Amino acid sequence: MEASTFVLFGATGDLAKRKIYPALFNLFLDGKLPQAFSLIGLGRREWSDDTFRANIEQSLRSFSRREADDSGALNRFLSAFRYQVLDVGRKEDYQTLLRLIEQREQALGAAPNRLFYLSVAPELFETICTNIQESGLGSAKGWKRLIIEKPFGRDLESARQFNAQLSKAFTEEEIFRIDHYLGKPMVQKLEVLQQTNPVLQAAWNNRYIANVQITASETVGVEERAGYYDKSGAVRDMFQNHMLQLLMMLASHLPSSNSLEQVRQNKKLVMESLEPLPVENVGVNVVRGQYTNGVIQGKPVVGYTSEPGIAPGSANETFIAAKLQIDDVFWRGIPFYIRTGKRMKEKSTRIVIEFKEPIKQSAAKKDGQVPNLLVFEISPNEGIYLQLNSGGVSHKQDLTPVLIGPGQSGNAVPEAYENLIFDALRGDSTYFAHWDEVELSWKWVQPILDAFAAGRVPLHDYPAGSFGPEAANELLAKDGYRWWFDEETDAGAAEPSTANGVREALSVK
Numbered sequence: 227m228e229a230s231t232f233v234l235f236g237a238t239g240d241l242a243k244r245k246i247y248p249a250l251f252n253l254f255l256d257g258k259l260p261q262a263f264s265l266i267g268l269g270r271r272e273w274s275d276d277t278f279r280a281n282i283e284q285s286l287r288s289f290s291r292r293e294a295d296d297s298g299a300l301n302r303f304l305s306a307f308r309y310q311v312l313d314v315g316r317k318e319d320y321q322t323l324l325r326l327i328e329q330r331e332q333a334l335g336a337a338p339n340r341l342f343y344l345s346v347a348p349e350l351f352e353t354i355c356t357n358i359q360e361s362g363l364g365s366a367k368g369w370k371r372l373i374i375e376k377p378f379g380r381d382l383e384s385a386r387q388f389n390a391q392l393s394k395a396f397t398e399e400e401i402f403r404i405d406h407y408l409g410k411p412m413v414q415k416l417e418v419l420q421q422t423n424p425v426l427q428a429a430w431n432n433r434y435i436a437n438v439q440i441t442a443s444e445t446v447g448v449e450e451r452a453g454y455y456d457k458s459g460a461v462r463d464m465f466q467n468h469m470l471q472l473l474m475m476l477a478s479h480l481p482s483s484n485s486l487e488q489v490r491q492n493k494k495l496v497m498e499s500l501e502p503l504p505v506e507n508v509g510v511n512v513v514r515g516q517y518t519n520g521v522i523q524g525k526p527v528v529g530y531t532s533e534p535g536i537a538p539g540s541a542n543e544t545f546i547a548a549k550l551q552i553d554d555v556f557w558r559g560i561p562f563y564i565r566t567g568k569r570m571k572e573k574s575t576r577i578v579i580e581f582k583e584p585i586k587q588s589a590a591k592k593d594g595q596v597p598n599l600l601v602f603e604i605s606p607n608e609g610i611y612l613q614l615n616s617g618g619v620s621h622k623q624d625l626t627p628v629l630i631g632p633g634q635s636g637n638a639v640p641e642a643y644e645n646l647i648f649d650a651l652r653g654d655s656t657y658f659a660h661w662d663e664v665e666l667s668w669k670w671v672q673p674i675l676d677a678f679a680a681g682r683v684p685l686h687d688y689p690a691g692s693f694g695p696e697a698a699n700e701l702l703a704k705d706g707y708r709w710w711f712d713e714e715t716d717a718g719a720a721e722p723s724t725a726n727g728v729r730e731a732l733s734v735k
């Protein structure tokens with residue numbers, strides 16, 4: 227891999243500590259960092275190099291999925307790190323930074339390839355980009371790249387303005403917009419699975435599929451991010467980006483290759499084929515919720531409006547469920563149900579594809595028969611499961627659902643940030659959000675934001691520790707479906723649909 231300097235704005239912040247340093251460390255352990263690699267951390271705090279490295283070491287202890295296998299490895303890793311005090315608005319700090327980068331490049335005999343990672347509040351992006359351009363930091367002979375974090379705007383208009391500002395200093399090819407869901411290994415496998423499995427290819431259409439369910443449920447509340455979250459809510463925080471990216475990755479149809487252009491083109495086609503949701507229909511197709519007091523994993527937790535930092539009486543949504551339709555030859559008529567929320571019963575990101583029941587109408591339907599389900603467990607555990615009907619052991623006529631599929635969890639699975647940082651270092655932006663996708667996503671959700679702002683959609687309560695408001699169950703029930711793997715909705719359903727989801731169900735087999 228080409229030599230490069232990683233210039234990290236926001237090096238003293240939460241994201242750097244929890245995600246970026248652990249990801250870099252695991253890449254280092256896997257030999258996936260360039261030989262000549264240097265990281266310069268930036269922030270206003272008056273840290274020395276030693277304080278910086280001590281903080282990184284602490285972050286690795288708390289958040290890295292793996293430990294160093296020998297004592298020298300950690301020191302070798304940390305020797306690449308330098309710290310500089312920089313206030314983003316102070317022009318002279320960029321000159322000091324330029325000198326430090328050049329010094330490091332010379333010391334390592336490295337080409338002037340520079341990756342700028344903006345792990346700071348979006349309000350600072352424009353100032354930083356302007357100063358990178360004006361200071362000459364971005365004019366060296368090597369390549370320059372920009373990684374930016376979400377949120378990318380807060381509505382369609384602000385996203386467009388924001389993109390126009392970034393484009394003054396960086397080309398689209400140089401901009402790497404992080405959506406960490408695209409870095410999750412199982413999400414990256416979705417296209418390969420389709421490409422390489424004729425069984426899936428044959429069934430991947432409205433002849434066989436009844437509906438698709440995409441869930442990202444979290445047990446955490448707003449934690450320390452109340453200031454940000456109370457102005458964002460579930461639509462901006464999760465739905466416009468992560469959830470729609472999952473939809474694009476799943477519904478992209480049979481790319482002929484995994485090339486950057488092909489993947490992007492297919493994702494764009496999905497968004498362009500999504501049936502628009504006029505503002506007057508939002509109330510019918512979208513459920514909006516907010517958690518109240520409840521119990522999560524045996525511990526009582528307060529409702530959203532009692533969380534520290536949340537405005538009293540806030541009507542911000544912490545849950546959204548929506549029904550979407552893709553109007554193309556493969557997916558026409560298949561409802562896609564998407565939901566995400568905080569303080570729900572379990573932490574799980576999962577896609578369930580429910581197949582039609584061909585013998586439903588016939589007399590041949592057996593007791594206990596359940597629909598075939600294809601389940602992609604994305605996180606925190608990984609796995610692909612297929613629920614089939616098979617003969618039971620006790621009686622010839624019984625049908626027993628069996629789940630088949632591999633599962634992985636724990637330290638073996640690379641973190642999303644590892645995959646994404648590795649890709650950015652080698653210049654592959656396949657799993658980053660292109661501007662077209664971002665713009666189309668904002669366009670699709672804009673009527674939802676407008677309807678919420680105009681108070682056209684009721685805000686339903688749900689107790690913390692549940693699977694969301696009852697209205698989200700009704701969204702499916704009126705089409706004759708239900709959310710799979712929810713305890714409440716699965717009461718009385720055939721095993722193995724338990725609250726703990728597919729993995730536990732599998733482990734009892």
Ligand SMILES: NC(=O)C1=CN([C@@H]2O[C@H](COP(=O)(O)OP(=O)(O)OC[C@H]3O[C@@H](n4cnc5c(N)ncnc54)[C@H](OP(=O)(O)O)[C@@H]3O)[C@@H](O)[C@H]2O)C=CC1
Nearest residue numbers: 236237238239240241269270271313314345346347375376
């Ligand atoms: N934390 C998370 O889980 C997630 C965060 N993000 C995004 O990542 C970005 C960073 O978030 P997070 O780490 O949580 O934020 P923090 O508030 O924890 O950190 C902000 C960082 O910005 C630096 N900073 C602030 N003002 C200035 C300034 N004027 N000049 C130079 N540096 C400055 C701070 O350094 P100092 O105080 O030393 O000046 C600090 O390092 C945001 O865009 C956020 O939306 C996205 C997804 C998840």
Ligand SMILES: O=C1O[C@H](COP(=O)(O)O)[C@@H](O)[C@H](O)[C@H]1O
Nearest residue numbers: 406442444446463464468575605
């Ligand atoms: O981007 C975000 O994602 C996290 C959830 O990510 P996951 O990988 O743990 O599923 C969410 O908690 C946060 O609010 C949001 O900003």
